[in-house]
Amino acid sequence: MDNQDQTFEVMRACLLAGKIMLRSGAETYRVEDTMSRMASALGIAKTHSYVTPTGIIFSVEGVGPERTKLVRISDRTTDLRKVAMVNAVSRKISSGEVGLAQACRLLEEIEEANLAYSFQIQIIAAAIASGCFTIMFLGSWLDFLPSMTAGGIGFFLVVYFHRIVPVKFFAEFLSSFFIGMIAFLFVKFGLGQELDKIIIGSVMPLVPGLLITNAVRDLMAGHLVSGLSKGAEALLTAFAIGSGIAAILSFF
């Protein structure tokens, strides 16, 4: 393989790693750091990257003219396992355990793999978390089951609506609306005690916790554009949840 091809291969590997990480919800600075580390371990010392939540621009100064590539990130999910796996691959590259060809293969495997917990397990987890949150916010154990039900259904709805309508705001608004309605019905028929505690517990799975954490860490690492846009996304989600609940409260 001549040098030019090799540079392209390194670029491809770095961009693939960056793409997987950004899609899976890693912080911007981690993506940039991983890409430049991988490139320098694979023999290209000078790289520049510009990472935003919606795209990556990556350019290398190798042999011959400088090359730049752009990758668009259209959908973002949360898949921390993939972040950890790409991180592990990049560590192996840095320590020289894995060569370029094998790294490419590993990254492609990670991209293809579907490592997520099954949807049923996630719904059950969301339901249990909602129930526990009601207790943590000093609700009574009588409200444990109502908030489990509302939280589980709410999490199912947000994923389901997001599949039908690509607008995230709308999916979050509608599902928090339904959470409010289910909680209200429980209280109305005497199965739940405190409406407030049930609602607060069951909207927790929708709360944009990862976005808030990432926004802060990106801002502090100097990635102002990414930090602000993630903060805006978090604010929008919080607003969607709040207005869904507010709509229910204003009806009754």
Place this chain on the structure above:
Amino acid sequence: MVYIEQLVTSFIASAAFGIIFNAPRESLVKCGISGTVGWIVYFSLDKNGSGTVFATLMASFLIAVVSQLFAKAYRMPSIIFSVAGIIPLVPGGLAYDAMRNFVENDYGAAVSLAAKASMISGAIAVGLVFSEVINQVIRRSSLGPVK
């Protein structure tokens, strides 16, 4: 009794959040531990009258420290452990109360509740950043491991 209840529920809730975020299976227990540590600190400080904002600050600082320790020990990104722990601190209850007051046209109460909620969000952020900065100082100064 209250503390045992809080310990158990916060552990389960944080681990469950690990599942929602697709954290690796072997890290779920550690997610739960970092969540429990943070929540118990928050809960006991808040209960003994230290103020919600201070309690949140301390809790998010501790969560970040714990998750950085886990990250070092298990060679995984620290974000895996901190995210699940931060979730309980998010001022969902206050935001809810603020929203309800807005809907009931009690804007005075609503604005003050919203201001408090944003203070708490700020405290979470400051706690996270604080531990990050300390971590970097340790790493760069002579105390840290030599690269």
